[in-house]
Amino acid sequence: MGLKRKGQEEIGGFAVIIVLVGIIFLLFLGFVLVKGPKEATEDYQVKSFVQSLMHITTLCEQNGENISVQELIRECQKEADCTYGLEACTALNSTLSDILEESWIVGNAEESPIQGYQLNITSYGEKMVLLKKGAITSKQYKGSGQTLPNEVEIYFNVYYD
């Protein structure tokens, strides 16, 4: 009878130790796995891309001078033409498309971390240019926006794997 009681006590003690160790282990696991909220990182590349993009000289010529992307957007808003009869909006679309193609290589996860991009330019809330490529449904994306005079808004998002 005494031996049985002693055995029960030992099992009880062992169970207490197991429970204690288990709690400590779970606390440790919780500490390791639950990280604090990740700091939102500003994406310098996307921001600098949009800023630099505005200064690029295009093939659209006006008054004997090749105009910049920013000026071309303004001309497109006015539905103007370039010197050689080319529509400003057509020139803007093709220029932006070429620049995006050269700057952001979209591929599968092994080739490139960039899964897709979307450039949206609106004028008074209405669509002016919408260029997109690849998977733009990915939850991870970095974006930048810029506002130009005459209510022109530029949004550019890059989607990552």
Place this chain on the structure above:
Amino acid sequence: MVNKLNKHNKRAQMKTSFSAKPKNRSATFSLNAKRAQMKIQQISFLLIVVFLFFALLGMIFLSYYLKNVKDKVNEIEEKNAHLLVSKIANSPEFSCGLAYGSSEKTDCVDGDKVMMLKENINKYADFWGIKSIEILKIYPAGPNRECTNLTYPKCSSIKLIDPSSLGNSASNFVALCRKENYKGEIIDKCELAKLIIRYEEIN
């Protein structure tokens, strides 16, 4: 007579039982000692296991903590590098200033200025504290060759400060502008480029 014999037997029995008692005591004592030893062994074994468990836990925690510190250091390094790229692009040695329009442009690099800087780069070798600086043209795509006094502006990359060095890199998009002679007139031309810097990684 029989009674006497019985009495004698009883005494003898009592004697033997009396003499057997110390033997039982020592057996009980040795059994108790064995049990105590077992108990001590059990406790010491348990202590060793608990100690090893906590030591392992501590080691995992320490390695995780150190890795976190290292990651944080690299993250800060990367952030600093990005800031440095922006700083370099907008520094007087690189920036367009007011040369390309009435207002100062951000992330605009003066190509002509950079070519002059390339010639005197030895004076700036340790100025920015980085391993290399390179400006890579992206749009429009030009001939794939390094920019020198002979090839500029029909080239694709301007290399400054030891471009062969390895290390972590950070880059920013910039507008690479230059003055160009077009039909006898000086015009501004800006192209899209990437300013790439390389810096040392903490292992």
